[in-house]
Amino acid sequence: MKLSITKISFLFLLLSAFLLFLSACGQNKGVSLPADESSVPVISENNEPPADSEETGGSAYTAPLTGMPLEEPLTRRPLAIMINNAPAARPQSGLGGADIVFEVLAEGGVTRLVSIFHSHAEEAKIGPIRSIRPYMIGLGESYHGVLVHAGASNDAYAVLQQQHKEDLDEITNAGAYFWRDKSRKAPHNLYSNVEKLLEGAAKRKYDTEDLEVPAYPFREKDELITGEPASSVEIKFQLDNYKVTYEYDTGSQLYKRSINGSPHTDLDTGETLTAANVVVLGAEHKVLDDVGRLGVDLNLGGEALLFQQGKVIRGQWIHRPDDVIRFVKDNVEVPFVPGTTYFNVVPDHPDFDSHVTIK
Numbered sequence: 425m426k427l428s429i430t431k432i433s434f435l436f437l438l439l440s441a442f443l444l445f446l447s448a449c450g451q452n453k454g455v456s457l458p459a460d461e462s463s464v465p466v467i468s469e470n471n472e473p474p475a476d477s478e479e480t481g482g483s484a485y486t487a488p489l490t491g492m493p494l495e496e497p498l499t500r501r502p503l504a505i506m507i508n509n510a511p512a513a514r515p516q517s518g519l520g521g522a523d524i525v526f527e528v529l530a531e532g533g534v535t536r537l538v539s540i541f542h543s544h545a546e547e548a549k550i551g552p553i554r555s556i557r558p559y560m561i562g563l564g565e566s567y568h569g570v571l572v573h574a575g576a577s578n579d580a581y582a583v584l585q586q587q588h589k590e591d592l593d594e595i596t597n598a599g600a601y602f603w604r605d606k607s608r609k610a611p612h613n614l615y616s617n618v619e620k621l622l623e624g625a626a627k628r629k630y631d632t633e634d635l636e637v638p639a640y641p642f643r644e645k646d647e648l649i650t651g652e653p654a655s656s657v658e659i660k661f662q663l664d665n666y667k668v669t670y671e672y673d674t675g676s677q678l679y680k681r682s683i684n685g686s687p688h689t690d691l692d693t694g695e696t697l698t699a700a701n702v703v704v705l706g707a708e709h710k711v712l713d714d715v716g717r718l719g720v721d722l723n724l725g726g727e728a729l730l731f732q733q734g735k736v737i738r739g740q741w742i743h744r745p746d747d748v749i750r751f752v753k754d755n756v757e758v759p760f761v762p763g764t765t766y767f768n769v770v771p772d773h774p775d776f777d778s779h780v781t782i783k
Contacts, residue, residue: 483495485497485498486642487542487543488542488637488638488640489502489523489542489543489567489637489639489640489765490523490700490762490763490764490765491642491760491762491763492543492762492763494543498543499634499635500542500622500632500633500634501568501569501570501622501625501630501631501632501633501634501637502523502542502567502568502569502634502637503569503572503618503621503625504538504539504540504560504563504569504570504571504572505538505539505541505553505573505616506536506537506538506539506553506555506556506560506571506573506574507519507536507537507539507550507551507552507553507554508537508551508552508554508612509527509534509535509536509537510534510612512609512612513612514683514688515688515689515690515691516537516551516552516690516691517548517549517550517551517552517615517690517692518548518549518550518551518690518692519537519550519697520548520690520695521541521545521550521618522539522540522541522545522764523540523541523542523764523765524539524540524567524765524767525538525539525540525765525766525767526539526540526563526766526767526768527661527766527768527769528559528560528720528769529662529709529718529720529769530557531716531717531718533661533662533663533666534666535661536560538564540564540567540569541618542567542637545617546618546619547617547618547619548617548618548692549615549616549617549692550615550616550617550618551605551613551614551616552608552611552612552613552614552615553573553574553594553602553614553615553616554573554574554575554611554614555573555574555576555577555580556571556573556575556576556577556580556591557576557577557579557580557717557718557720558577558719559718560573560580561580561583561584561589562722562723563722565589566638566746566747566748566749567638568634568637568638570590570591570592570621570625570632571584571589571590571592572616572621573591573592573594574593574594574611574614575593575594577717579712579717590625590630590631592621592625592628594614597628598624598627598628600624601616601620601621601623601624601627602615602616603615638747638748640748640759640760641757641759642759642760642761642762643759643760643761643762647759649732649733649737650737651730651732651736652735652736652737652738652782653734654672654734654736654783655671655672655734656669656670656671656782656783657669657702657704657729657781657782658780658783659704659770659779659780660770660779660780660781662771665684666683667683667685668682668683668768669681669682669683670682670699670702670731670766672733672734673698674734676698677700677761678699678700679698679699679731679766680696680697680698681696681697681698681699682696698764699763699764699765699766700732700760700761700762700763701730701731701732701760701763701766702730702731702732702765702766702768703728703729703730703731703741703751703765703766703767703768704728704729704768704770705726705727705728705729705741705749705751705767705768705769706728706769706770706772706776706779707720707721707722707726707769707771707772708720708721708771708772708773709721709771709773720769722743722749722769723743724743725740725741725742725743726740726772726776727740727772728740729780729782730751730758732760737758738753739751739752739753740752740753749767
C-alpha cells in the first residue's frame with residue numbers, strides 16, 4: 425500500500441509532537457502525587473516535614489518519634505534501653521533525653537521503663553539499666569532499636585539467643601560499654617550513654633544507621649484539641665502504694681510526672697520528668713511462674729486514653745506487625761503534640777478503668 429506525501433507529512437508531524445510530549449514529561453520531576461489517605465504515616469528517608477510546617481520553626485528536618493525540629497537529618501538507629509524503676513533505683517539519670525518511654529510491669533508489682541533514645545542525649549548518663557523480658561524485646565524492636573539491658577529472664581534469653589536479636593547485654597556480650605557508679609548500691613548502679621552504646625553496636629557489627637524508623641503524626645501549632653477536660657491522671661499499675669501521676673502544667677503545656685505523690689526527677693539535673701503526651705493502655709497480663717514473671721500481650725489491642733494539653737481523648741490502641749503501638753479513635757490515628765510521649769501499660773483486669781483516675 426502506497427502512502428501519499430500528504431499522509432507521510434501528517435504522520436511525521438504527529439510523531440514529532442509525541443516525542444516532544446515525552447521529553448516534557450521526563451523533565452517534569454516536580455509533579456505532585458495524590459496524598460496517601462492511610463491513617464498510618466510514612467516517614468521519608470531524611471525525615472523531611474512539609475515545607476510549610478509551622479512546628480519546625482523553619483528547620484528542614486523533624487524527629488520521627490517526637491515531631492521536634494532538627495538541624496540535620498537523623499540517620500542513627502534508636503536504642504531501646506531497659507531502665508530500672510524500683511524505689512532503690514530512683515531518681516534515674518537521662519530519662520529526660522528519651523523520645524519515647526513505656527512503663528510496663530515486671531515482677532512484684534514494680535515497673536520497668538523501656539526507653540527509646542533516638543534524637544538526642546549523646547553524652548548524658550543513662551540508667552540504672554536492668555534486665556529485659558520477652559514483651560520488652562517486642563517493644564524495643566518495634567522502633568528498630570538495638571536492645572540494651574543487663575541480664576534477662578530465662579524466656580527472654582531464649583528469644584535473644586535463638587532468634588539472634590541485636591542486643592547489648594552488660595552480662596554476656598557488651599560489658600565494656602557500661603559502667604558502675606560506686607556511689608550507688610548494686611544492682612541499681614549500672615549506666616551507659618548513647619555514644620558508648622552506639623560504639624558497642626558498631627563493634628558487634630550491628631547496623632547503627634536506620635532510615636526507616638516508624639514515624640508518628642503530629643499536630644500543627646495551636647491546633648484545636650477536642651476532648652474532655654483532664655488536668656491530671658493517676659495510674660495504678662498493680663500495687664496501691666505504687667501510683668504514677670501526670671499533672672498538666674498550663675505554662676509549659678507539659679505533664680509533670682510524680683510517683684507516690686513525689687515529683688519524679690532526674691538525678692543529675694534535678695528536673696522533673698515531663699511529657700507532651702501521656703497514653704494509658706490496657707493489656708492482658710498473665711502470671712507465668714511462681715516467681716511472678718509476666719506475659720503481657722502487646723499485640724491484641726484494646727482500650728486506651730490519650731492525654732494532651734489538658735484534655736483526654738478516649739480511643740483504642742492498635743499494634744500492627746512491623747509497626748509501633750498507635751492510638752486511634754474511630755479507626756483514625758490521633759496525632760501527638762510534638763515532644764516526648766509516655767505510654768503506660770496497665771492490666772485490663774478487673775477492668776481498664778479501675779487503674780485510672782482522672783481529675
